[in-house]
Amino acid sequence: MPELPEVETTRKGIEPHIKGYKVKSVEIRQAKLRWPVPKDLEKKLKGEVISHVARRGKYLLLCTKAGTVLIHLGMSGSLCIASSSTSLKKHDHVDIVMNNDTIVRFHDPRKFGCVLWFEGDPAEHPLLVKLGPEPLTESFNADYLFRLSRKRTAPIKTFIMDSHNVVGVGNIYANEALFSAGIHPQRKAGSLSKKRYTALVDEIKRILAEAIEVGGTTLKDFVGGDGKPGYFKQSLNVYGRGGETCVKCKKDLKEIRIGQRSTVFCGKCQS
DNA sequence: ATGCGGACCTGTTAGC
DNA sequence: TGCTAACAGGTCCGCA
Numbered sequence: 001m002p003e004l005p006e007v008e009t010t011r012k013g014i015e016p017h018i019k020g021y022k023v024k025s026v027e028i029r030q031a032k033l034r035w036p037v038p039k040d041l042e043k044k045l046k047g048e049v050i051s052h053v054a055r056r057g058k059y060l061l062l063c064t065k066a067g068t069v070l071i072h073l074g075m076s077g078s079l080c081i082a083s084s085s086t087s088l089k090k091h092d093h094v095d096i097v098m099n100n101d102t103i104v105r106f107h108d109p110r111k112f113g114c115v116l117w118f119e120g121d122p123a124e125h126p127l128l129v130k131l132g133p134e135p136l137t138e139s140f141n142a143d144y145l146f147r148l149s150r151k152r153t154a155p156i157k158t159f160i161m162d163s164h165n166v167v168g169v170g171n172i173y174a175n176e177a178l179f180s181a182g183i184h185p186q187r188k189a190g191s192l193s194k195k196r197y198t199a200l201v202d203e204i205k206r207i208l209a210e211a212i213e214v215g216g217t218t219l220k221d222f223v224g225g226d227g228k229p230g231y232f233k234q235s236l237n238v239y240g241r242g243g244e245t246c247v248k249c250k251k252d253l254k255e256i257r258i259g260q261r262s263t264v265f266c267g268k269c270q271s
Numbered sequence: 272a273t274g275c276g277g278a279c280c281t282g283t284t285a286g287c
Numbered sequence: 288t289g290c291t292a293a294c295a296g297g298t299c300c301g302c303a
Contacts, residue, residue, distance in 0.1 A: 002296065002297085032280095033279095034279065034297095034298090058297075072298090073296095074298085076280085091281085108280095109281050110281050111279075112281095112297060113297090127298095153273080153274080154275090158275095170297070171295095171297085172296060173296095260276080260277095262294080
C-alpha cells in the first residue's frame with residue numbers, strides 16, 4: 001500500500017503513541033522478510049527510549065540513543081498501534097512492545113518489507129545513503145531534475161520513480177503527476193525542456209502534499225485500525241482508469257507497461 | 272555509468 | 288464452482 005503519503009501518515013500516526021516511551025520487549029514471529037529481522041533486535045532495543053520517529057523516503061526510522069530501527073513497508077506492509085489485548089492477525093510479523101502497554105505491530109503479507117537495526121547516523125546506512133532528495137523540500141526543484149536528466153534515455157516515468165533521483169514517487173503518483181503536467185510517460189527523460197520539468201516538479205509536490213493532507217484527516221482511526229489511512233479516497237485522474245475517459249478531453253485513457261509497471265495516460269493530453 | 276529484467280512473497284481477481 | 292494465470296501501491300541486485 002505504501003506510497004510516500006501513506007508512509008508519512010503512518011509516521012505521524014505512530015509517533016505520539018511511542019515517543020518518549022521505553023521499549024519493553026520485541027517479538028519476532030516471522031524473521032524472513034526482504035532481509036532477515038536481526039535476531040538480537042530485542043537485546044539492542046530493550047530499555048531504550050524512542051526519541052522520535054523520522055522518515056527518509058519510504059523508510060521509517062524509530063530513533064533511540066543506541067541506534068535506529070529502520071522499517072520499510074514494501075508493497076503490502078503496514079504498521080498499527082495495538083495493545084496486549086489486540087488479537088493477532090495472519091502476517092503480523094513483528095511487535096515492538098512499549099512500557100505503556102502500546103505495541104507497534106508490523107504486518108506484511110508479501111514480506112517485501114523489512115525491519116532492521118542500525119547503530120550510528122541512519123543517513124549513512126547503505127539503504128539510505130544513495131537516496132535522492134525528499135520531494136517536498138527545496139533541494140528537489142526543476143533545476144536539479146533538469147540537470148540530472150540530461151543525456152538520460154530512460155522514460156521519464158522510470159526516471160522519476162528511481163529513488164536515486166528523487167524519493168517517494170511510486171507508481172500511482174508517477175502516473176498522476178505526469179498526467180497533470182501533460183507529459184507522456186514514455187518520453188525520454190533527457191528530451192524534456194526545463195520548462196516542462198518545472199511543471200512536473202510542481203505537480204509532484206502538489207499531489208504528494210495533498211495526499212499527505214488527506215491521510216492526516218484519517219489519523220484518528222489509526223489506533224487499533226488496520227493501519228490503512230485514507231489515501232484510497234483521494235481522486236485519481238488516471239491510475240486504475242485505463243480504458244475510461246480522460247477527465248480533461250474525454251478521450252479513452254491508454255494503459256501500457258513501462259518497466260513492468262502499469263502505466264495509464266491520455267494520448268491527447270500528454271506528449 | 273546507465274538501463275533493463277529478475278527476484279523476493281501472498282492475496283485477490285479475471286478468465287476459462 | 289474450481290483451477291490457473293495475471294496482477295498488485297517497492298526496490299535491490301546482477302548483468303549487458
